[in-house]
Amino acid sequence: MEKHPGVKIEFIDVDYERNFKQLLEDPSQMPDVIELTVNEARLPMKGRIVNLADRIEDMADKWQGDYMTLIEFAELEGEAYLLPIRSEPMMVFYITDIFENKGITPPWDGWTWDDYLSIGQQLVREGHAVWNPPSLNEVEPFIVGFGGRYTDAKHRIAGVMDSPETVNAFVRYAEILNAVSSAEQFTSESAFMNRGLIVGRALRIREEYERVSIAPIPEAPDGRRYNNSLMTGLAITTTAQQPELAWAYIKFMLGESSDEAIDAVVNYTVGASGADSSFQPIVRKPETLEELKQWLRYEITISPPASFDFAWMDRGSRASSAPGRPIPQYYAYTDVNTAQADLTQWAQEIEAYAATFAGQTASGR
Numbered sequence: 001m002e003k004h005p006g007v008k009i010e011f012i013d014v015d016y017e018r019n020f021k022q023l024l025e026d027p028s029q030m031p032d033v034i035e036l037t038v039n040e041a042r043l044p045m046k047g048r049i050v051n052l053a054d055r056i057e058d059m060a061d062k063w064q065g066d067y068m069t070l071i072e073f074a075e076l077e078g079e080a081y082l083l084p085i086r087s088e089p090m091m092v093f094y095i096t097d098i099f100e101n102k103g104i105t106p107p108w109d110g111w112t113w114d115d116y117l118s119i120g121q122q123l124v125r126e127g128h129a130v131w132n133p134p135s136l137n138e139v140e141p142f143i144v145g146f147g148g149r150y151t152d153a154k155h156r157i158a159g160v161m162d163s164p165e166t167v168n169a170f171v172r173y174a175e176i177l178n179a180v181s182s183a184e185q186f187t188s189e190s191a192f193m194n195r196g197l198i199v200g201r202a203l204r205i206r207e208e209y210e211r212v213s214i215a216p217i218p219e220a221p222d223g224r225r226y227n228n229s230l231m232t233g234l235a236i237t238t239t240a241q242q243p244e245l246a247w248a249y250i251k252f253m254l255g256e257s258s259d260e261a262i263d264a265v266v267n268y269t270v271g272a273s274g275a276d277s278s279f280q281p282i283v284r285k286p287e288t289l290e291e292l293k294q295w296l297r298y299e300i301t302i303s304p305p306a307s308f309d310f311a312w313m314d315r316g317s318r319a320s321s322a323p324g325r326p327i328p329q330y331y332a333y334t335d336v337n338t339a340q341a342d343l344t345q346w347a348q349e350i351e352a353y354a355a356t357f358a359g360q361t362a363s364g365r
Contacts, residue, residue, distance in 0.1 A: 016040075016311035016321070024048075032240035033249055035085060035232050037312050038305040042076050042155075043358035049235040052080050055247055065258030066301045070265065073304040074233045082233025083250055086269045089229040089303035090141055091295060092215040093198040095128075102126045107197075107215035113145075113176060116218045120180030120197065128196030130180040134173075134330040136320045137306035138200065141227045143169045145220030150307040157354065161347035167339050174333035183328040201230065202296060203270065212288065214295050229303035232312060266296045308350060310357055321357075323349040 014020055014034060023030050024044060036045055056063070056071060063071070070084040092107055099106045104122050107115070120130040140150055148169030152160050160166065185191035199217065219225045234253065236246045253268075254261040270293065311321045325346065333339040 014312075020044075020311070027237075027239045030237045030239045032237060032242055032246040034235055034237055035312070036082065036235055037230075037232055037309050038074050038076070038082065039308075039310045039354075039357070040312065041074075041082050041233070041235060043310075043354065045235070046076075046358070048238055049081050050238055050240070050243070052083065052236065056080050056083075059251070062256050063254075063258050063261055067254075067258040067261035067265075069301050070231075070262075074231060082235050083254060084231055084233045084265055085253065086232040087229040087265055087296075087300040087303060088201050088203055088231075088269055089227045089296070089299040090138060090200065090217050091202045091292075091299065092217055093200070093212040094215065095196050095211050096213045097211060098123075098126075098128055098196045102128075106213065107218075109216060111215070111218050113218045113220070117176055117179055123196040124180060126196075128194050129185055129191040130197050130199075131185075131192070131195040132177065132181055132197075132199040133186050134177065134327060136308050136322060136324050137228065137230070139173065139330070140306055140308075141217060142173050144228075145169075145218075145222075145224075145226040146172045155354075157351040158344075158347045161350070162340065162343040167336060167343055170330075170333045170339045170343060171336050174331060174339070178331055178334060183331045186327055202292065202299070214288075214291055216295070216299065225302065227299060227303040228306040229300060230309050231303075231305040262297055262300070265300060266293050269296065310354070322353050 014023065014031070020040075027048070030048070034045075034049070036049075041049060060068070067084075070087065071080055071082075074080070074082040074084050076082075094106055096106075098104075102122070104119060104126070107119065111119075123130055143150070143166060146169035148166030149163070150161050150166075151157055198212075216225060217227060234250050236243055236250070240246050254264050270289070306320075308320045308322045323346065325342070329342065333342070
């Protein structure tokens with residue numbers, strides 16, 4: 001910010017569970033720039049943040065490319081209000097020495113769900129666990145890959161999440177889940193210690209960084225690879241006292257080209273997690289961090305925001321704040337009638353939650 005000497009930047013830690021609702025009730029306390037999930041921008045912050053389309057158009061020649069793809073991912077009704085700054089996609093991690101010692105072919109770019117099934121079953125036969133704990137947002141890429149959807153273009157949930165296509169996708173996902181793992185293993189310390197392959201968010205695999213290699217999630221039957229991300233973006237509030245300085249700050253954060261902006265997102269995502277400095281395995285093996293960053297630079301460009309990533313919270317888990325299901329329920333979806341009945345109920349629960357989330361005030365009304 002050398003172009004603005006004398007300007008002091010005050011940072012306010014905004015957390016949905018702690019002070020977000022208070023800011024909504026008293027907009028005078030709202031910061032000029034705020035980091036939001038797409039659903040926070042679309043629902044409770046609707047009408048409280050500035051349309052950035054004209055400003056982005058002025059930067060189009062510089063940000064054209066991969067970063068513009070991220071901007072489009074975060075659009076609200078076709079308009080840009082957010083400039084993505086954080087994106088954490090799904091990844092696959094595998095324990096290198098286990099694969100080498102057991103003679104198992106490791107995952108590769110272009111592997112499929114059939115390959116995943118084969119590799120997973122080999123690991124299980126060798127006494128190792130496939131660590132793939134299902135949860136609402138983490139399952140979505142696989143459901144989409146199998147032909148299902150959580151929402152439609154109008155953000156409808158009921159009738160979409162429980163459509164025949166989505167029910168069948170959950171059934172297929174559950175069949176694969178049951179073939180390579182069990183619901184009981186996620187409370188087993190021995191299973192945790194014997195993990196051979198892990199499916200999860202890019203920055204959630206902390207314990208094994210010295211031993212892991214990284215791969216993308218498998219390709220879907222149509223030959224495409226589907227992913228999603230826990231994404232946040234920077235927005236300028238309608239109450240901003242210094243909107244021009246707010247815009248200057250955002251441009252400073254993102255840089256003057258698409259490559260710089262993508263690097264900014266990757267570094268912000270990794271840095272915000274502490275992965276680049278806090279985890280001793282990464283400090284001891286920095287090449288793993290560089291491999292992770294290289295994958296992130298690519299993966300975030302194919303990973304739209306998770307449909308049900310509603311509220312940003314500082315707590316250690318980034319689990320969805322929407323109604324969820326216990327892990328064993330995902331395994332029970334092999335029965336199509338069970339899947340249909342529960343997904344219908346679940347879709348209604350999430351739709352009701354979204355309506356409440358959109359109208360939040362400090363008093364909860």
